[in-house]
Amino acid sequence: MKNVKILVVDDEPKILEAVRSYLEKNEYQVYMATDGEEALKVFNTVYPSLVILDLMLPKISGEEVCQRLRKISRVPIIMLTAKITEEEVINGLKLGADDYITKPFSPRELVARVEALIRRTTQEAVPLAEILSFNSGELVINSINREVTKQGKLIDLTPNEYKLLMTLVKYPKKTFTREELISMVLGDDYEGFDRTIDAHVKNLRQKIETDTKEPRYILTVHGVGYRFGGE
Numbered sequence: 001m002k003n004v005k006i007l008v009v010d011d012e013p014k015i016l017e018a019v020r021s022y023l024e025k026n027e028y029q030v031y032m033a034t035d036g037e038e039a040l041k042v043f044n045t046v047y048p049s050l051v052i053l054d055l056m057l058p059k060i061s062g063e064e065v066c067q068r069l070r071k072i073s074r075v076p077i078i079m080l081t082a083k084i085t086e087e088e089v090i091n092g093l094k095l096g097a098d099d100y101i102t103k104p105f106s107p108r109e110l111v112a113r114v115e116a117l118i119r120r121t122t123q124e125a126v127p128l129a130e131i132l133s134f135n136s137g138e139l140v141i142n143s144i145n146r147e148v149t150k151q152g153k154l155i156d157l158t159p160n161e162y163k164l165l166m167t168l169v170k171y172p173k174k175t176f177t178r179e180e181l182i183s184m185v186l187g188d189d190y191e192g193f194d195r196t197i198d199a200h201v202k203n204l205r206q207k208i209e210t211d212t213k214e215p216r217y218i219l220t221v222h223g224v225g226y227r228f229g230g231e
Contacts, residue, residue, distance in 0.1 A: 004118060005029045007048040009039040009065070010080060011057055015103075019052065022107040023114070036060025040068060043075075050118060052110070054080040055092065063095055070096035076117050076159050080105070086195065093199040098160045099186075116187050120163065132169060134230030139208060139217060141169065150208055160185055161204045164197075168218065168228035177225040201226060 006028050008019050013034075020030045031046050033039040035058040043051070051069065055062035066077055079092045079100040089100055099117055101110055132141040140149045146162060148155045157165065164185045168176065176184075181197045201218055209215045219229040 004050065005031065005046055005048040006050045006052065006114065007031045007033065007039065007042055007046065008052045009033045009036070009057065009062070010052075010054040011035060012054075015054075015080075018107050019110060022111050026111055026115075028114070034058075036062065036065045039065050043069065043073075048075065050076045050078070050114060052078045052080060052114070053097070056082065063092070066092075066095045066097055070156070070158065074156065074158055074162070078110075078113060078117060090195055090199050093196060094203060096158055096203070098158060117159075120159070120185070120187050135216065139230055141165070148208070155207050157204070157207065160200055161207070164200050164204055165208070165218075168226065169230070172228045172230070175221045175224050175227040181225065 006023055008016060008023070008030060009032075010016050010019070011034050016032050016034070020032060023030045031042050031048060033042045037059040039051075039053070039057070040060070053062050053066060055066075057065065060068075062079070062081075066079070069075060069077065076099075077097045079089075079097045080103060081089070081092060081100055082103045089102075092100055099113055101113055130142070130144050132143065133139070138151055141147075142149075143166070148157055148162070148165065164181065167181065167184050178197050185197065185200070202212075205212045205215050205218050208217055215229070217228060217230045219227050221227055
């Protein structure tokens, strides 16, 4: 999918230029920012289709930029991070990022991640109907507009959270293993921690469940994985 606008945010000029060069060779339109404040301004000007975001930024941290973007947009976000522990990566995903890549990295790998994420977020889960309603209308999914409402209030889901929800909804009787959900939601080419899917489940529960300790929609099947529980 070419001619897609991508915002690259990093305070290291060499990294910016390397990423820009590789992305433009693949026919993406690249916009750049060197700090968090500039990133938000550029985002609100060009409305990119994907953001590549360094977490260690001047003025406004990458973590805060990610949080602010998630309040206004479902745009896919790839974290660039030198933080390589599992907990640090999981915390970054909890902020709303969809994928991550650690420094130092191969620009070719980054381009591959970009292409995979764009494919995932543009391929809709096949709906059972245009409007799906659960628990007497408490949770409603409009698959045409990609809108999810809880008790009439619009819920802002990231692309991966929406894909996760639609995957579970499509097979309401099936219990998915983490490996199956990683394949169906994040893609067969995903390489990362198994707990990544747990972070997405936790984020989704916080948005659609009334009580996350006793979920009604995203149910845990202990020792196996997750299934959809809406009626």
